[in-house]
Amino acid sequence: MKEKKDIWTELQNPPSKAPFKVPEGYFDSLEDRIEARIAKETEQVSSQGKLIRMLKPVLAMAASFALIFMLVYYPLSVFLPSYLAKTSQESVEKPNTLSEDELLFSYFSASTNSLYDLFGDEEEVQEEVDAEELLDYLSTEMNETEIFASLNN
Amino acid sequence: MKSDQQIIAELKDESTKQAAFRALVSRYKERLYWHIRKIVLSHDDADDVLQNTFVKVWRNIEGFREESGLFTWLFRIATNESLTFISQKKKRAFISHEETNTYILENLETDPYFDGDDIQYRLQKAIARLPDKQRLVFNMRYYDDIKYQDMEKILETSAGALKASYHHAVKKIEDYLKSEE
Structure with a gap:
């Protein structure tokens, strides 16, 4: 290792070159590599320009639709805010029909197990039945067809 | 041998631009490389920055004001490119201001072309x-x-x-x- 005074000498006498080297033949092909890079970048720029040119009509159409929408909707929202609020509220209101889940829930939570309970709120017809009539009814031996016939008569 | 003024005039003419640019690269590549290399230290980084410098020269030759001299203009671009390159590397590596030259030191320690x-x-x-x-x-x-x-x-x-x-x-x-x- 060199002594301290060698370092000061080093600093006092500027060297001819920095202590670095380059890979062999590095400078020989530099011009070609730079030209290739410029050509590649120019090509990329021109292909991007081509894509923009192709998309231009579509973009113009989309922009004009957006403009028309803004020209119609914005004045309406400014001059008729209550009307727009009402229509938008109606459109989000829940429909009157019940969903499948709601139907099942109301069926199972109902007090009776009849499917009939599911349909509407019609008042049940309550007929007063006499005790004797009930006894007669229960004591008669009729099949289902006979009962049906007697009811129709 | 062409003078700098001649090269500049040819660079501004589309028909002679390509050949004049090649002449400019040949004339200044080594001087600019060593200037850049001493700033970024690693050969690979110096190669990147040198190419960026010449690409910038190619793109901006129309805006070159001749009063500053070609050599000065090229060195200015190379210096700016080198400093920008280092600051971008530091940002990508999340190096704080206190340890700004960690990246440069690492470049020196890992450089296979230190001589x-x-x-x-x-x-x-x-x-x-x-x-x-x-x-x-x-x-x-x-x-x-x-x-x-x-x-x-x-x-x-x-x-x-x-x-x-x-x-x-x-x-x-x-x-x-x-x-x-």
């Missing part, structure tokens, strides 16, 4: 620890022996400020080398 003895390595380590601008001024004065009047034009700073930067750089290098012993 100096132990004294030169220690000196390079000391230089690598300097702030970017002081390092730049030190390298231009110490290695390239560029006069302050020329540096003024390249770095767009007054000669007084450059002399002060060089003085601070030498002081810091001395202090570092003393602390290393």
Whole structure:
């Protein structure tokens, strides 16, 4: 290792070159590599320009639709805010029909197990039945067809 | 051999631009490479920055104002490209301001193309620890022996400020080398 005074000498006498080297033949092909890079970048720029040119009509159409929408909707929202609020509220209101889940829930939570309970709120017809009539009814031996016939008569 | 003025005139003419650009690269590639290499230290980084510099020259030749001189203009672009490259690397590596030259030191330690003895390595380590601008001024004065009047034009700073930067750089290098012993 060199002594301290060698370092000061080093600093006092500027060297001819920095202590670095380059890979062999590095400078020989530099011009070609730079030209290739410029050509590649120019090509990329021109292909991007081509894509923009192709998309231009579509973009113009989309922009004009957006403009028309803004020209119609914005004045309406400014001059008729209550009307727009009402229509938008109606459109989000829940429909009157019940969903499948709601139907099942109301069926199972109902007090009776009849499917009939599911349909509407019609008042049940309550007929007063006499005790004797009930006894007669229960004591008669009729099949289902006979009962049906007697009811129709 | 063509003069710089001739090369510039041909660069501004579309029919001769390509050939003139090749002549310009041939003339200045080595000088610019060594200037850049001393800033970024690694060969791979220097190669990237040198190519960026020439691409920029190709794109901006129309805007070149001849009063500044071709050499000065090229050195200015190369210097700006080098400093921008380093700051981008630092940002990507999330290096804070306090440890700004960690990246440069790593470049020096891992460089397979370092070609100096132990004294030169220690000196390079000391230089690598300097702030970017002081390092730049030190390298231009110490290695390239560029006069302050020329540096003024390249770095767009007054000669007084450059002399002060060089003085601070030498002081810091001395202090570092003393602390290393």
